[in-house]
Amino acid sequence: MIRWGIVGLGRAGLARRRALSARDDSVILHECSRRDGDAPSLRTLLDSNIEAVALCRESALHYDDVRAALRADKHVLVEYPLALTHGEASELAELAHAKERVLHVGHFGLLNPFHKRVAAAIDEQDVRGFEYVFSAGFGRAIRPLCDASLWGQSANSRLQALWSWFGPLELESSEVELKRDGYEIDVHLRDRRGRCVVLRESRRAGQTRGRSVRGVDRSENSIELPAWKKWPDGFVLDTECFVQQVKQSGSQSYIPLADVVDVVALSESISLRAEIRREVQKAKDE
Numbered sequence: 696m697i698r699w700g701i702v703g704l705g706r707a708g709l710a711r712r713r714a715l716s717a718r719d720d721s722v723i724l725h726e727c728s729r730r731d732g733d734a735p736s737l738r739t740l741l742d743s744n745i746e747a748v749a750l751c752r753e754s755a756l757h758y759d760d761v762r763a764a765l766r767a768d769k770h771v772l773v774e775y776p777l778a779l780t781h782g783e784a785s786e787l788a789e790l791a792h793a794k795e796r797v798l799h800v801g802h803f804g805l806l807n808p809f810h811k812r813v814a815a816a817i818d819e820q821d822v823r824g825f826e827y828v829f830s831a832g833f834g835r836a837i838r839p840l841c842d843a844s845l846w847g848q849s850a851n852s853r854l855q856a857l858w859s860w861f862g863p864l865e866l867e868s869s870e871v872e873l874k875r876d877g878y879e880i881d882v883h884l885r886d887r888r889g890r891c892v893v894l895r896e897s898r899r900a901g902q903t904r905g906r907s908v909r910g911v912d913r914s915e916n917s918i919e920l921p922a923w924k925k926w927p928d929g930f931v932l933d934t935e936c937f938v939q940q941v942k943q944s945g946s947q948s949y950i951p952l953a954d955v956v957d958v959v960a961l962s963e964s965i966s967l968r969a970e971i972r973r974e975v976q977k978a979k980d981e
Contacts, residue, residue, distance in 0.1 A: 697721045697941060700740045700769075702760060703751035704728040707774050707801075710930040711749040717931070720938065741767040747797075747941055750774065753836060754848065758783040761798070765790045770797040772937045776851040781960035788952050797940045799948055800955050802855050803933035810856060812921040813908055817860055820918050823890055824911040825861070829853050830897040831904045833877035841898070846871050846880050847965025850896050853906075854882075854965075855958045857894065859950070861886040864961060869969040876900035882965055 699721055701708055708728070715721045725740045741748070741763060747770040750760045758778040764771045765787065777800045778784040791798035804810060817825070829850075833841075840849045847854070847869065858864060864884040872879045877899040884892040910918035940946045 697747055697938065698745045699723045700725040700727065700743065700745040700748045701751065702727045702737055702740065702748060703753075704730060705751060707930075708749070708751035711751060711772075711934065714931045714934040715749070718934075718938070720942070737763065741769060746770060747772065747937075753839070754779065755839060755843075758787065761787050762790065765794050765796055765798065768794060768796065770937075770941050772797075772799050772801060772934070774801045775855070776800070776848055776962065777955050777959055779845060779848050779959075780963050781956065784956040784959040788956050791952070797937065798952060799937045799940060800950070800952075801930075801933045801937075802852065802950050802955070803929035804852055804856060805859055805950055806929060806932050806936075807926045809921055809923050809926065810859070814860055816918070816920050817910070820910070821912045822910040822918055823913045824893075824915070825857075825890065826893045826895065826909045827853055827857060827906070828895045828909075829906045830899075830902055832902050833898045833900045837898055841878055844969075845966050846878065846896075846969060847882070847962040847967075848959075849898070850880065850882070850894060850965070851958065851962045853894055853896065854961055855950070855955070857884065857892055858954060858958050858961070861890065861892055863887060863957065864892060866961060866964050866968065869965045870972065871969045872972045872974060874899060874974045877902070880965075880969070884961075 697720060699715055701711055715723055724745055725735055725743055727737050727740045728734050748764050750773040754776055757773055761771055761773050778787060837849055864886055867883040867885055870881045879897045882894040886892060906923045908920045910920050912918055936949055
């Protein structure tokens, strides 16, 4: 029986609670939430006899939370991104190795049947160019990252998917247009086979969440690729993957930690090298 703690009880934390509560090999001993004044502090939770911790707080806290948990000799499941800089991510990976503890980042979108179908289509067809378009709202979780000019870090999940499909990617250009109600970012990448890979991401207040992918062959003809569909099983399957790594020494994750660290580095580069434009305000008719 694996003894658990959960830190953060927002959407992700509650989903982890449901996934763990349905298991017969896990028990949640402690939960830490700022919403509950009577809940234990993070330090108290880490000083307890839990063996594993799910870290589900906002992105800016991931580095400190993961480092504290690993130093306390806990196995760690953390929501993406692992950290906001390459240096931080590398340090955490090295610490997990030194402590001989599992460090798993919940990129469960890679387990989505959509992701696997796209991977198969890319392998089977002569894809020479690829575009990933993502749209979502401009909510509380994203605003602090935008305010800190961390647009690439906000796109970490989509970048991890592209890395999974195409392998290592080199950044060619990054452009951000700041809007009154959010921002849009265009990122141009190239893989080791010379294929052009583009990520277009829009974050606007009240915008519906959605995504699509498009491929072209060497003659610029469109290649039919799978359509994205909502998928409810991500937290459950991702939690299962983590538990198996804890229970079975040597069990591998569906995503190498080295790839996670490399994509954090790419995310950071996108933010640092971004060319920034501001939306031109149209004058009102008098």
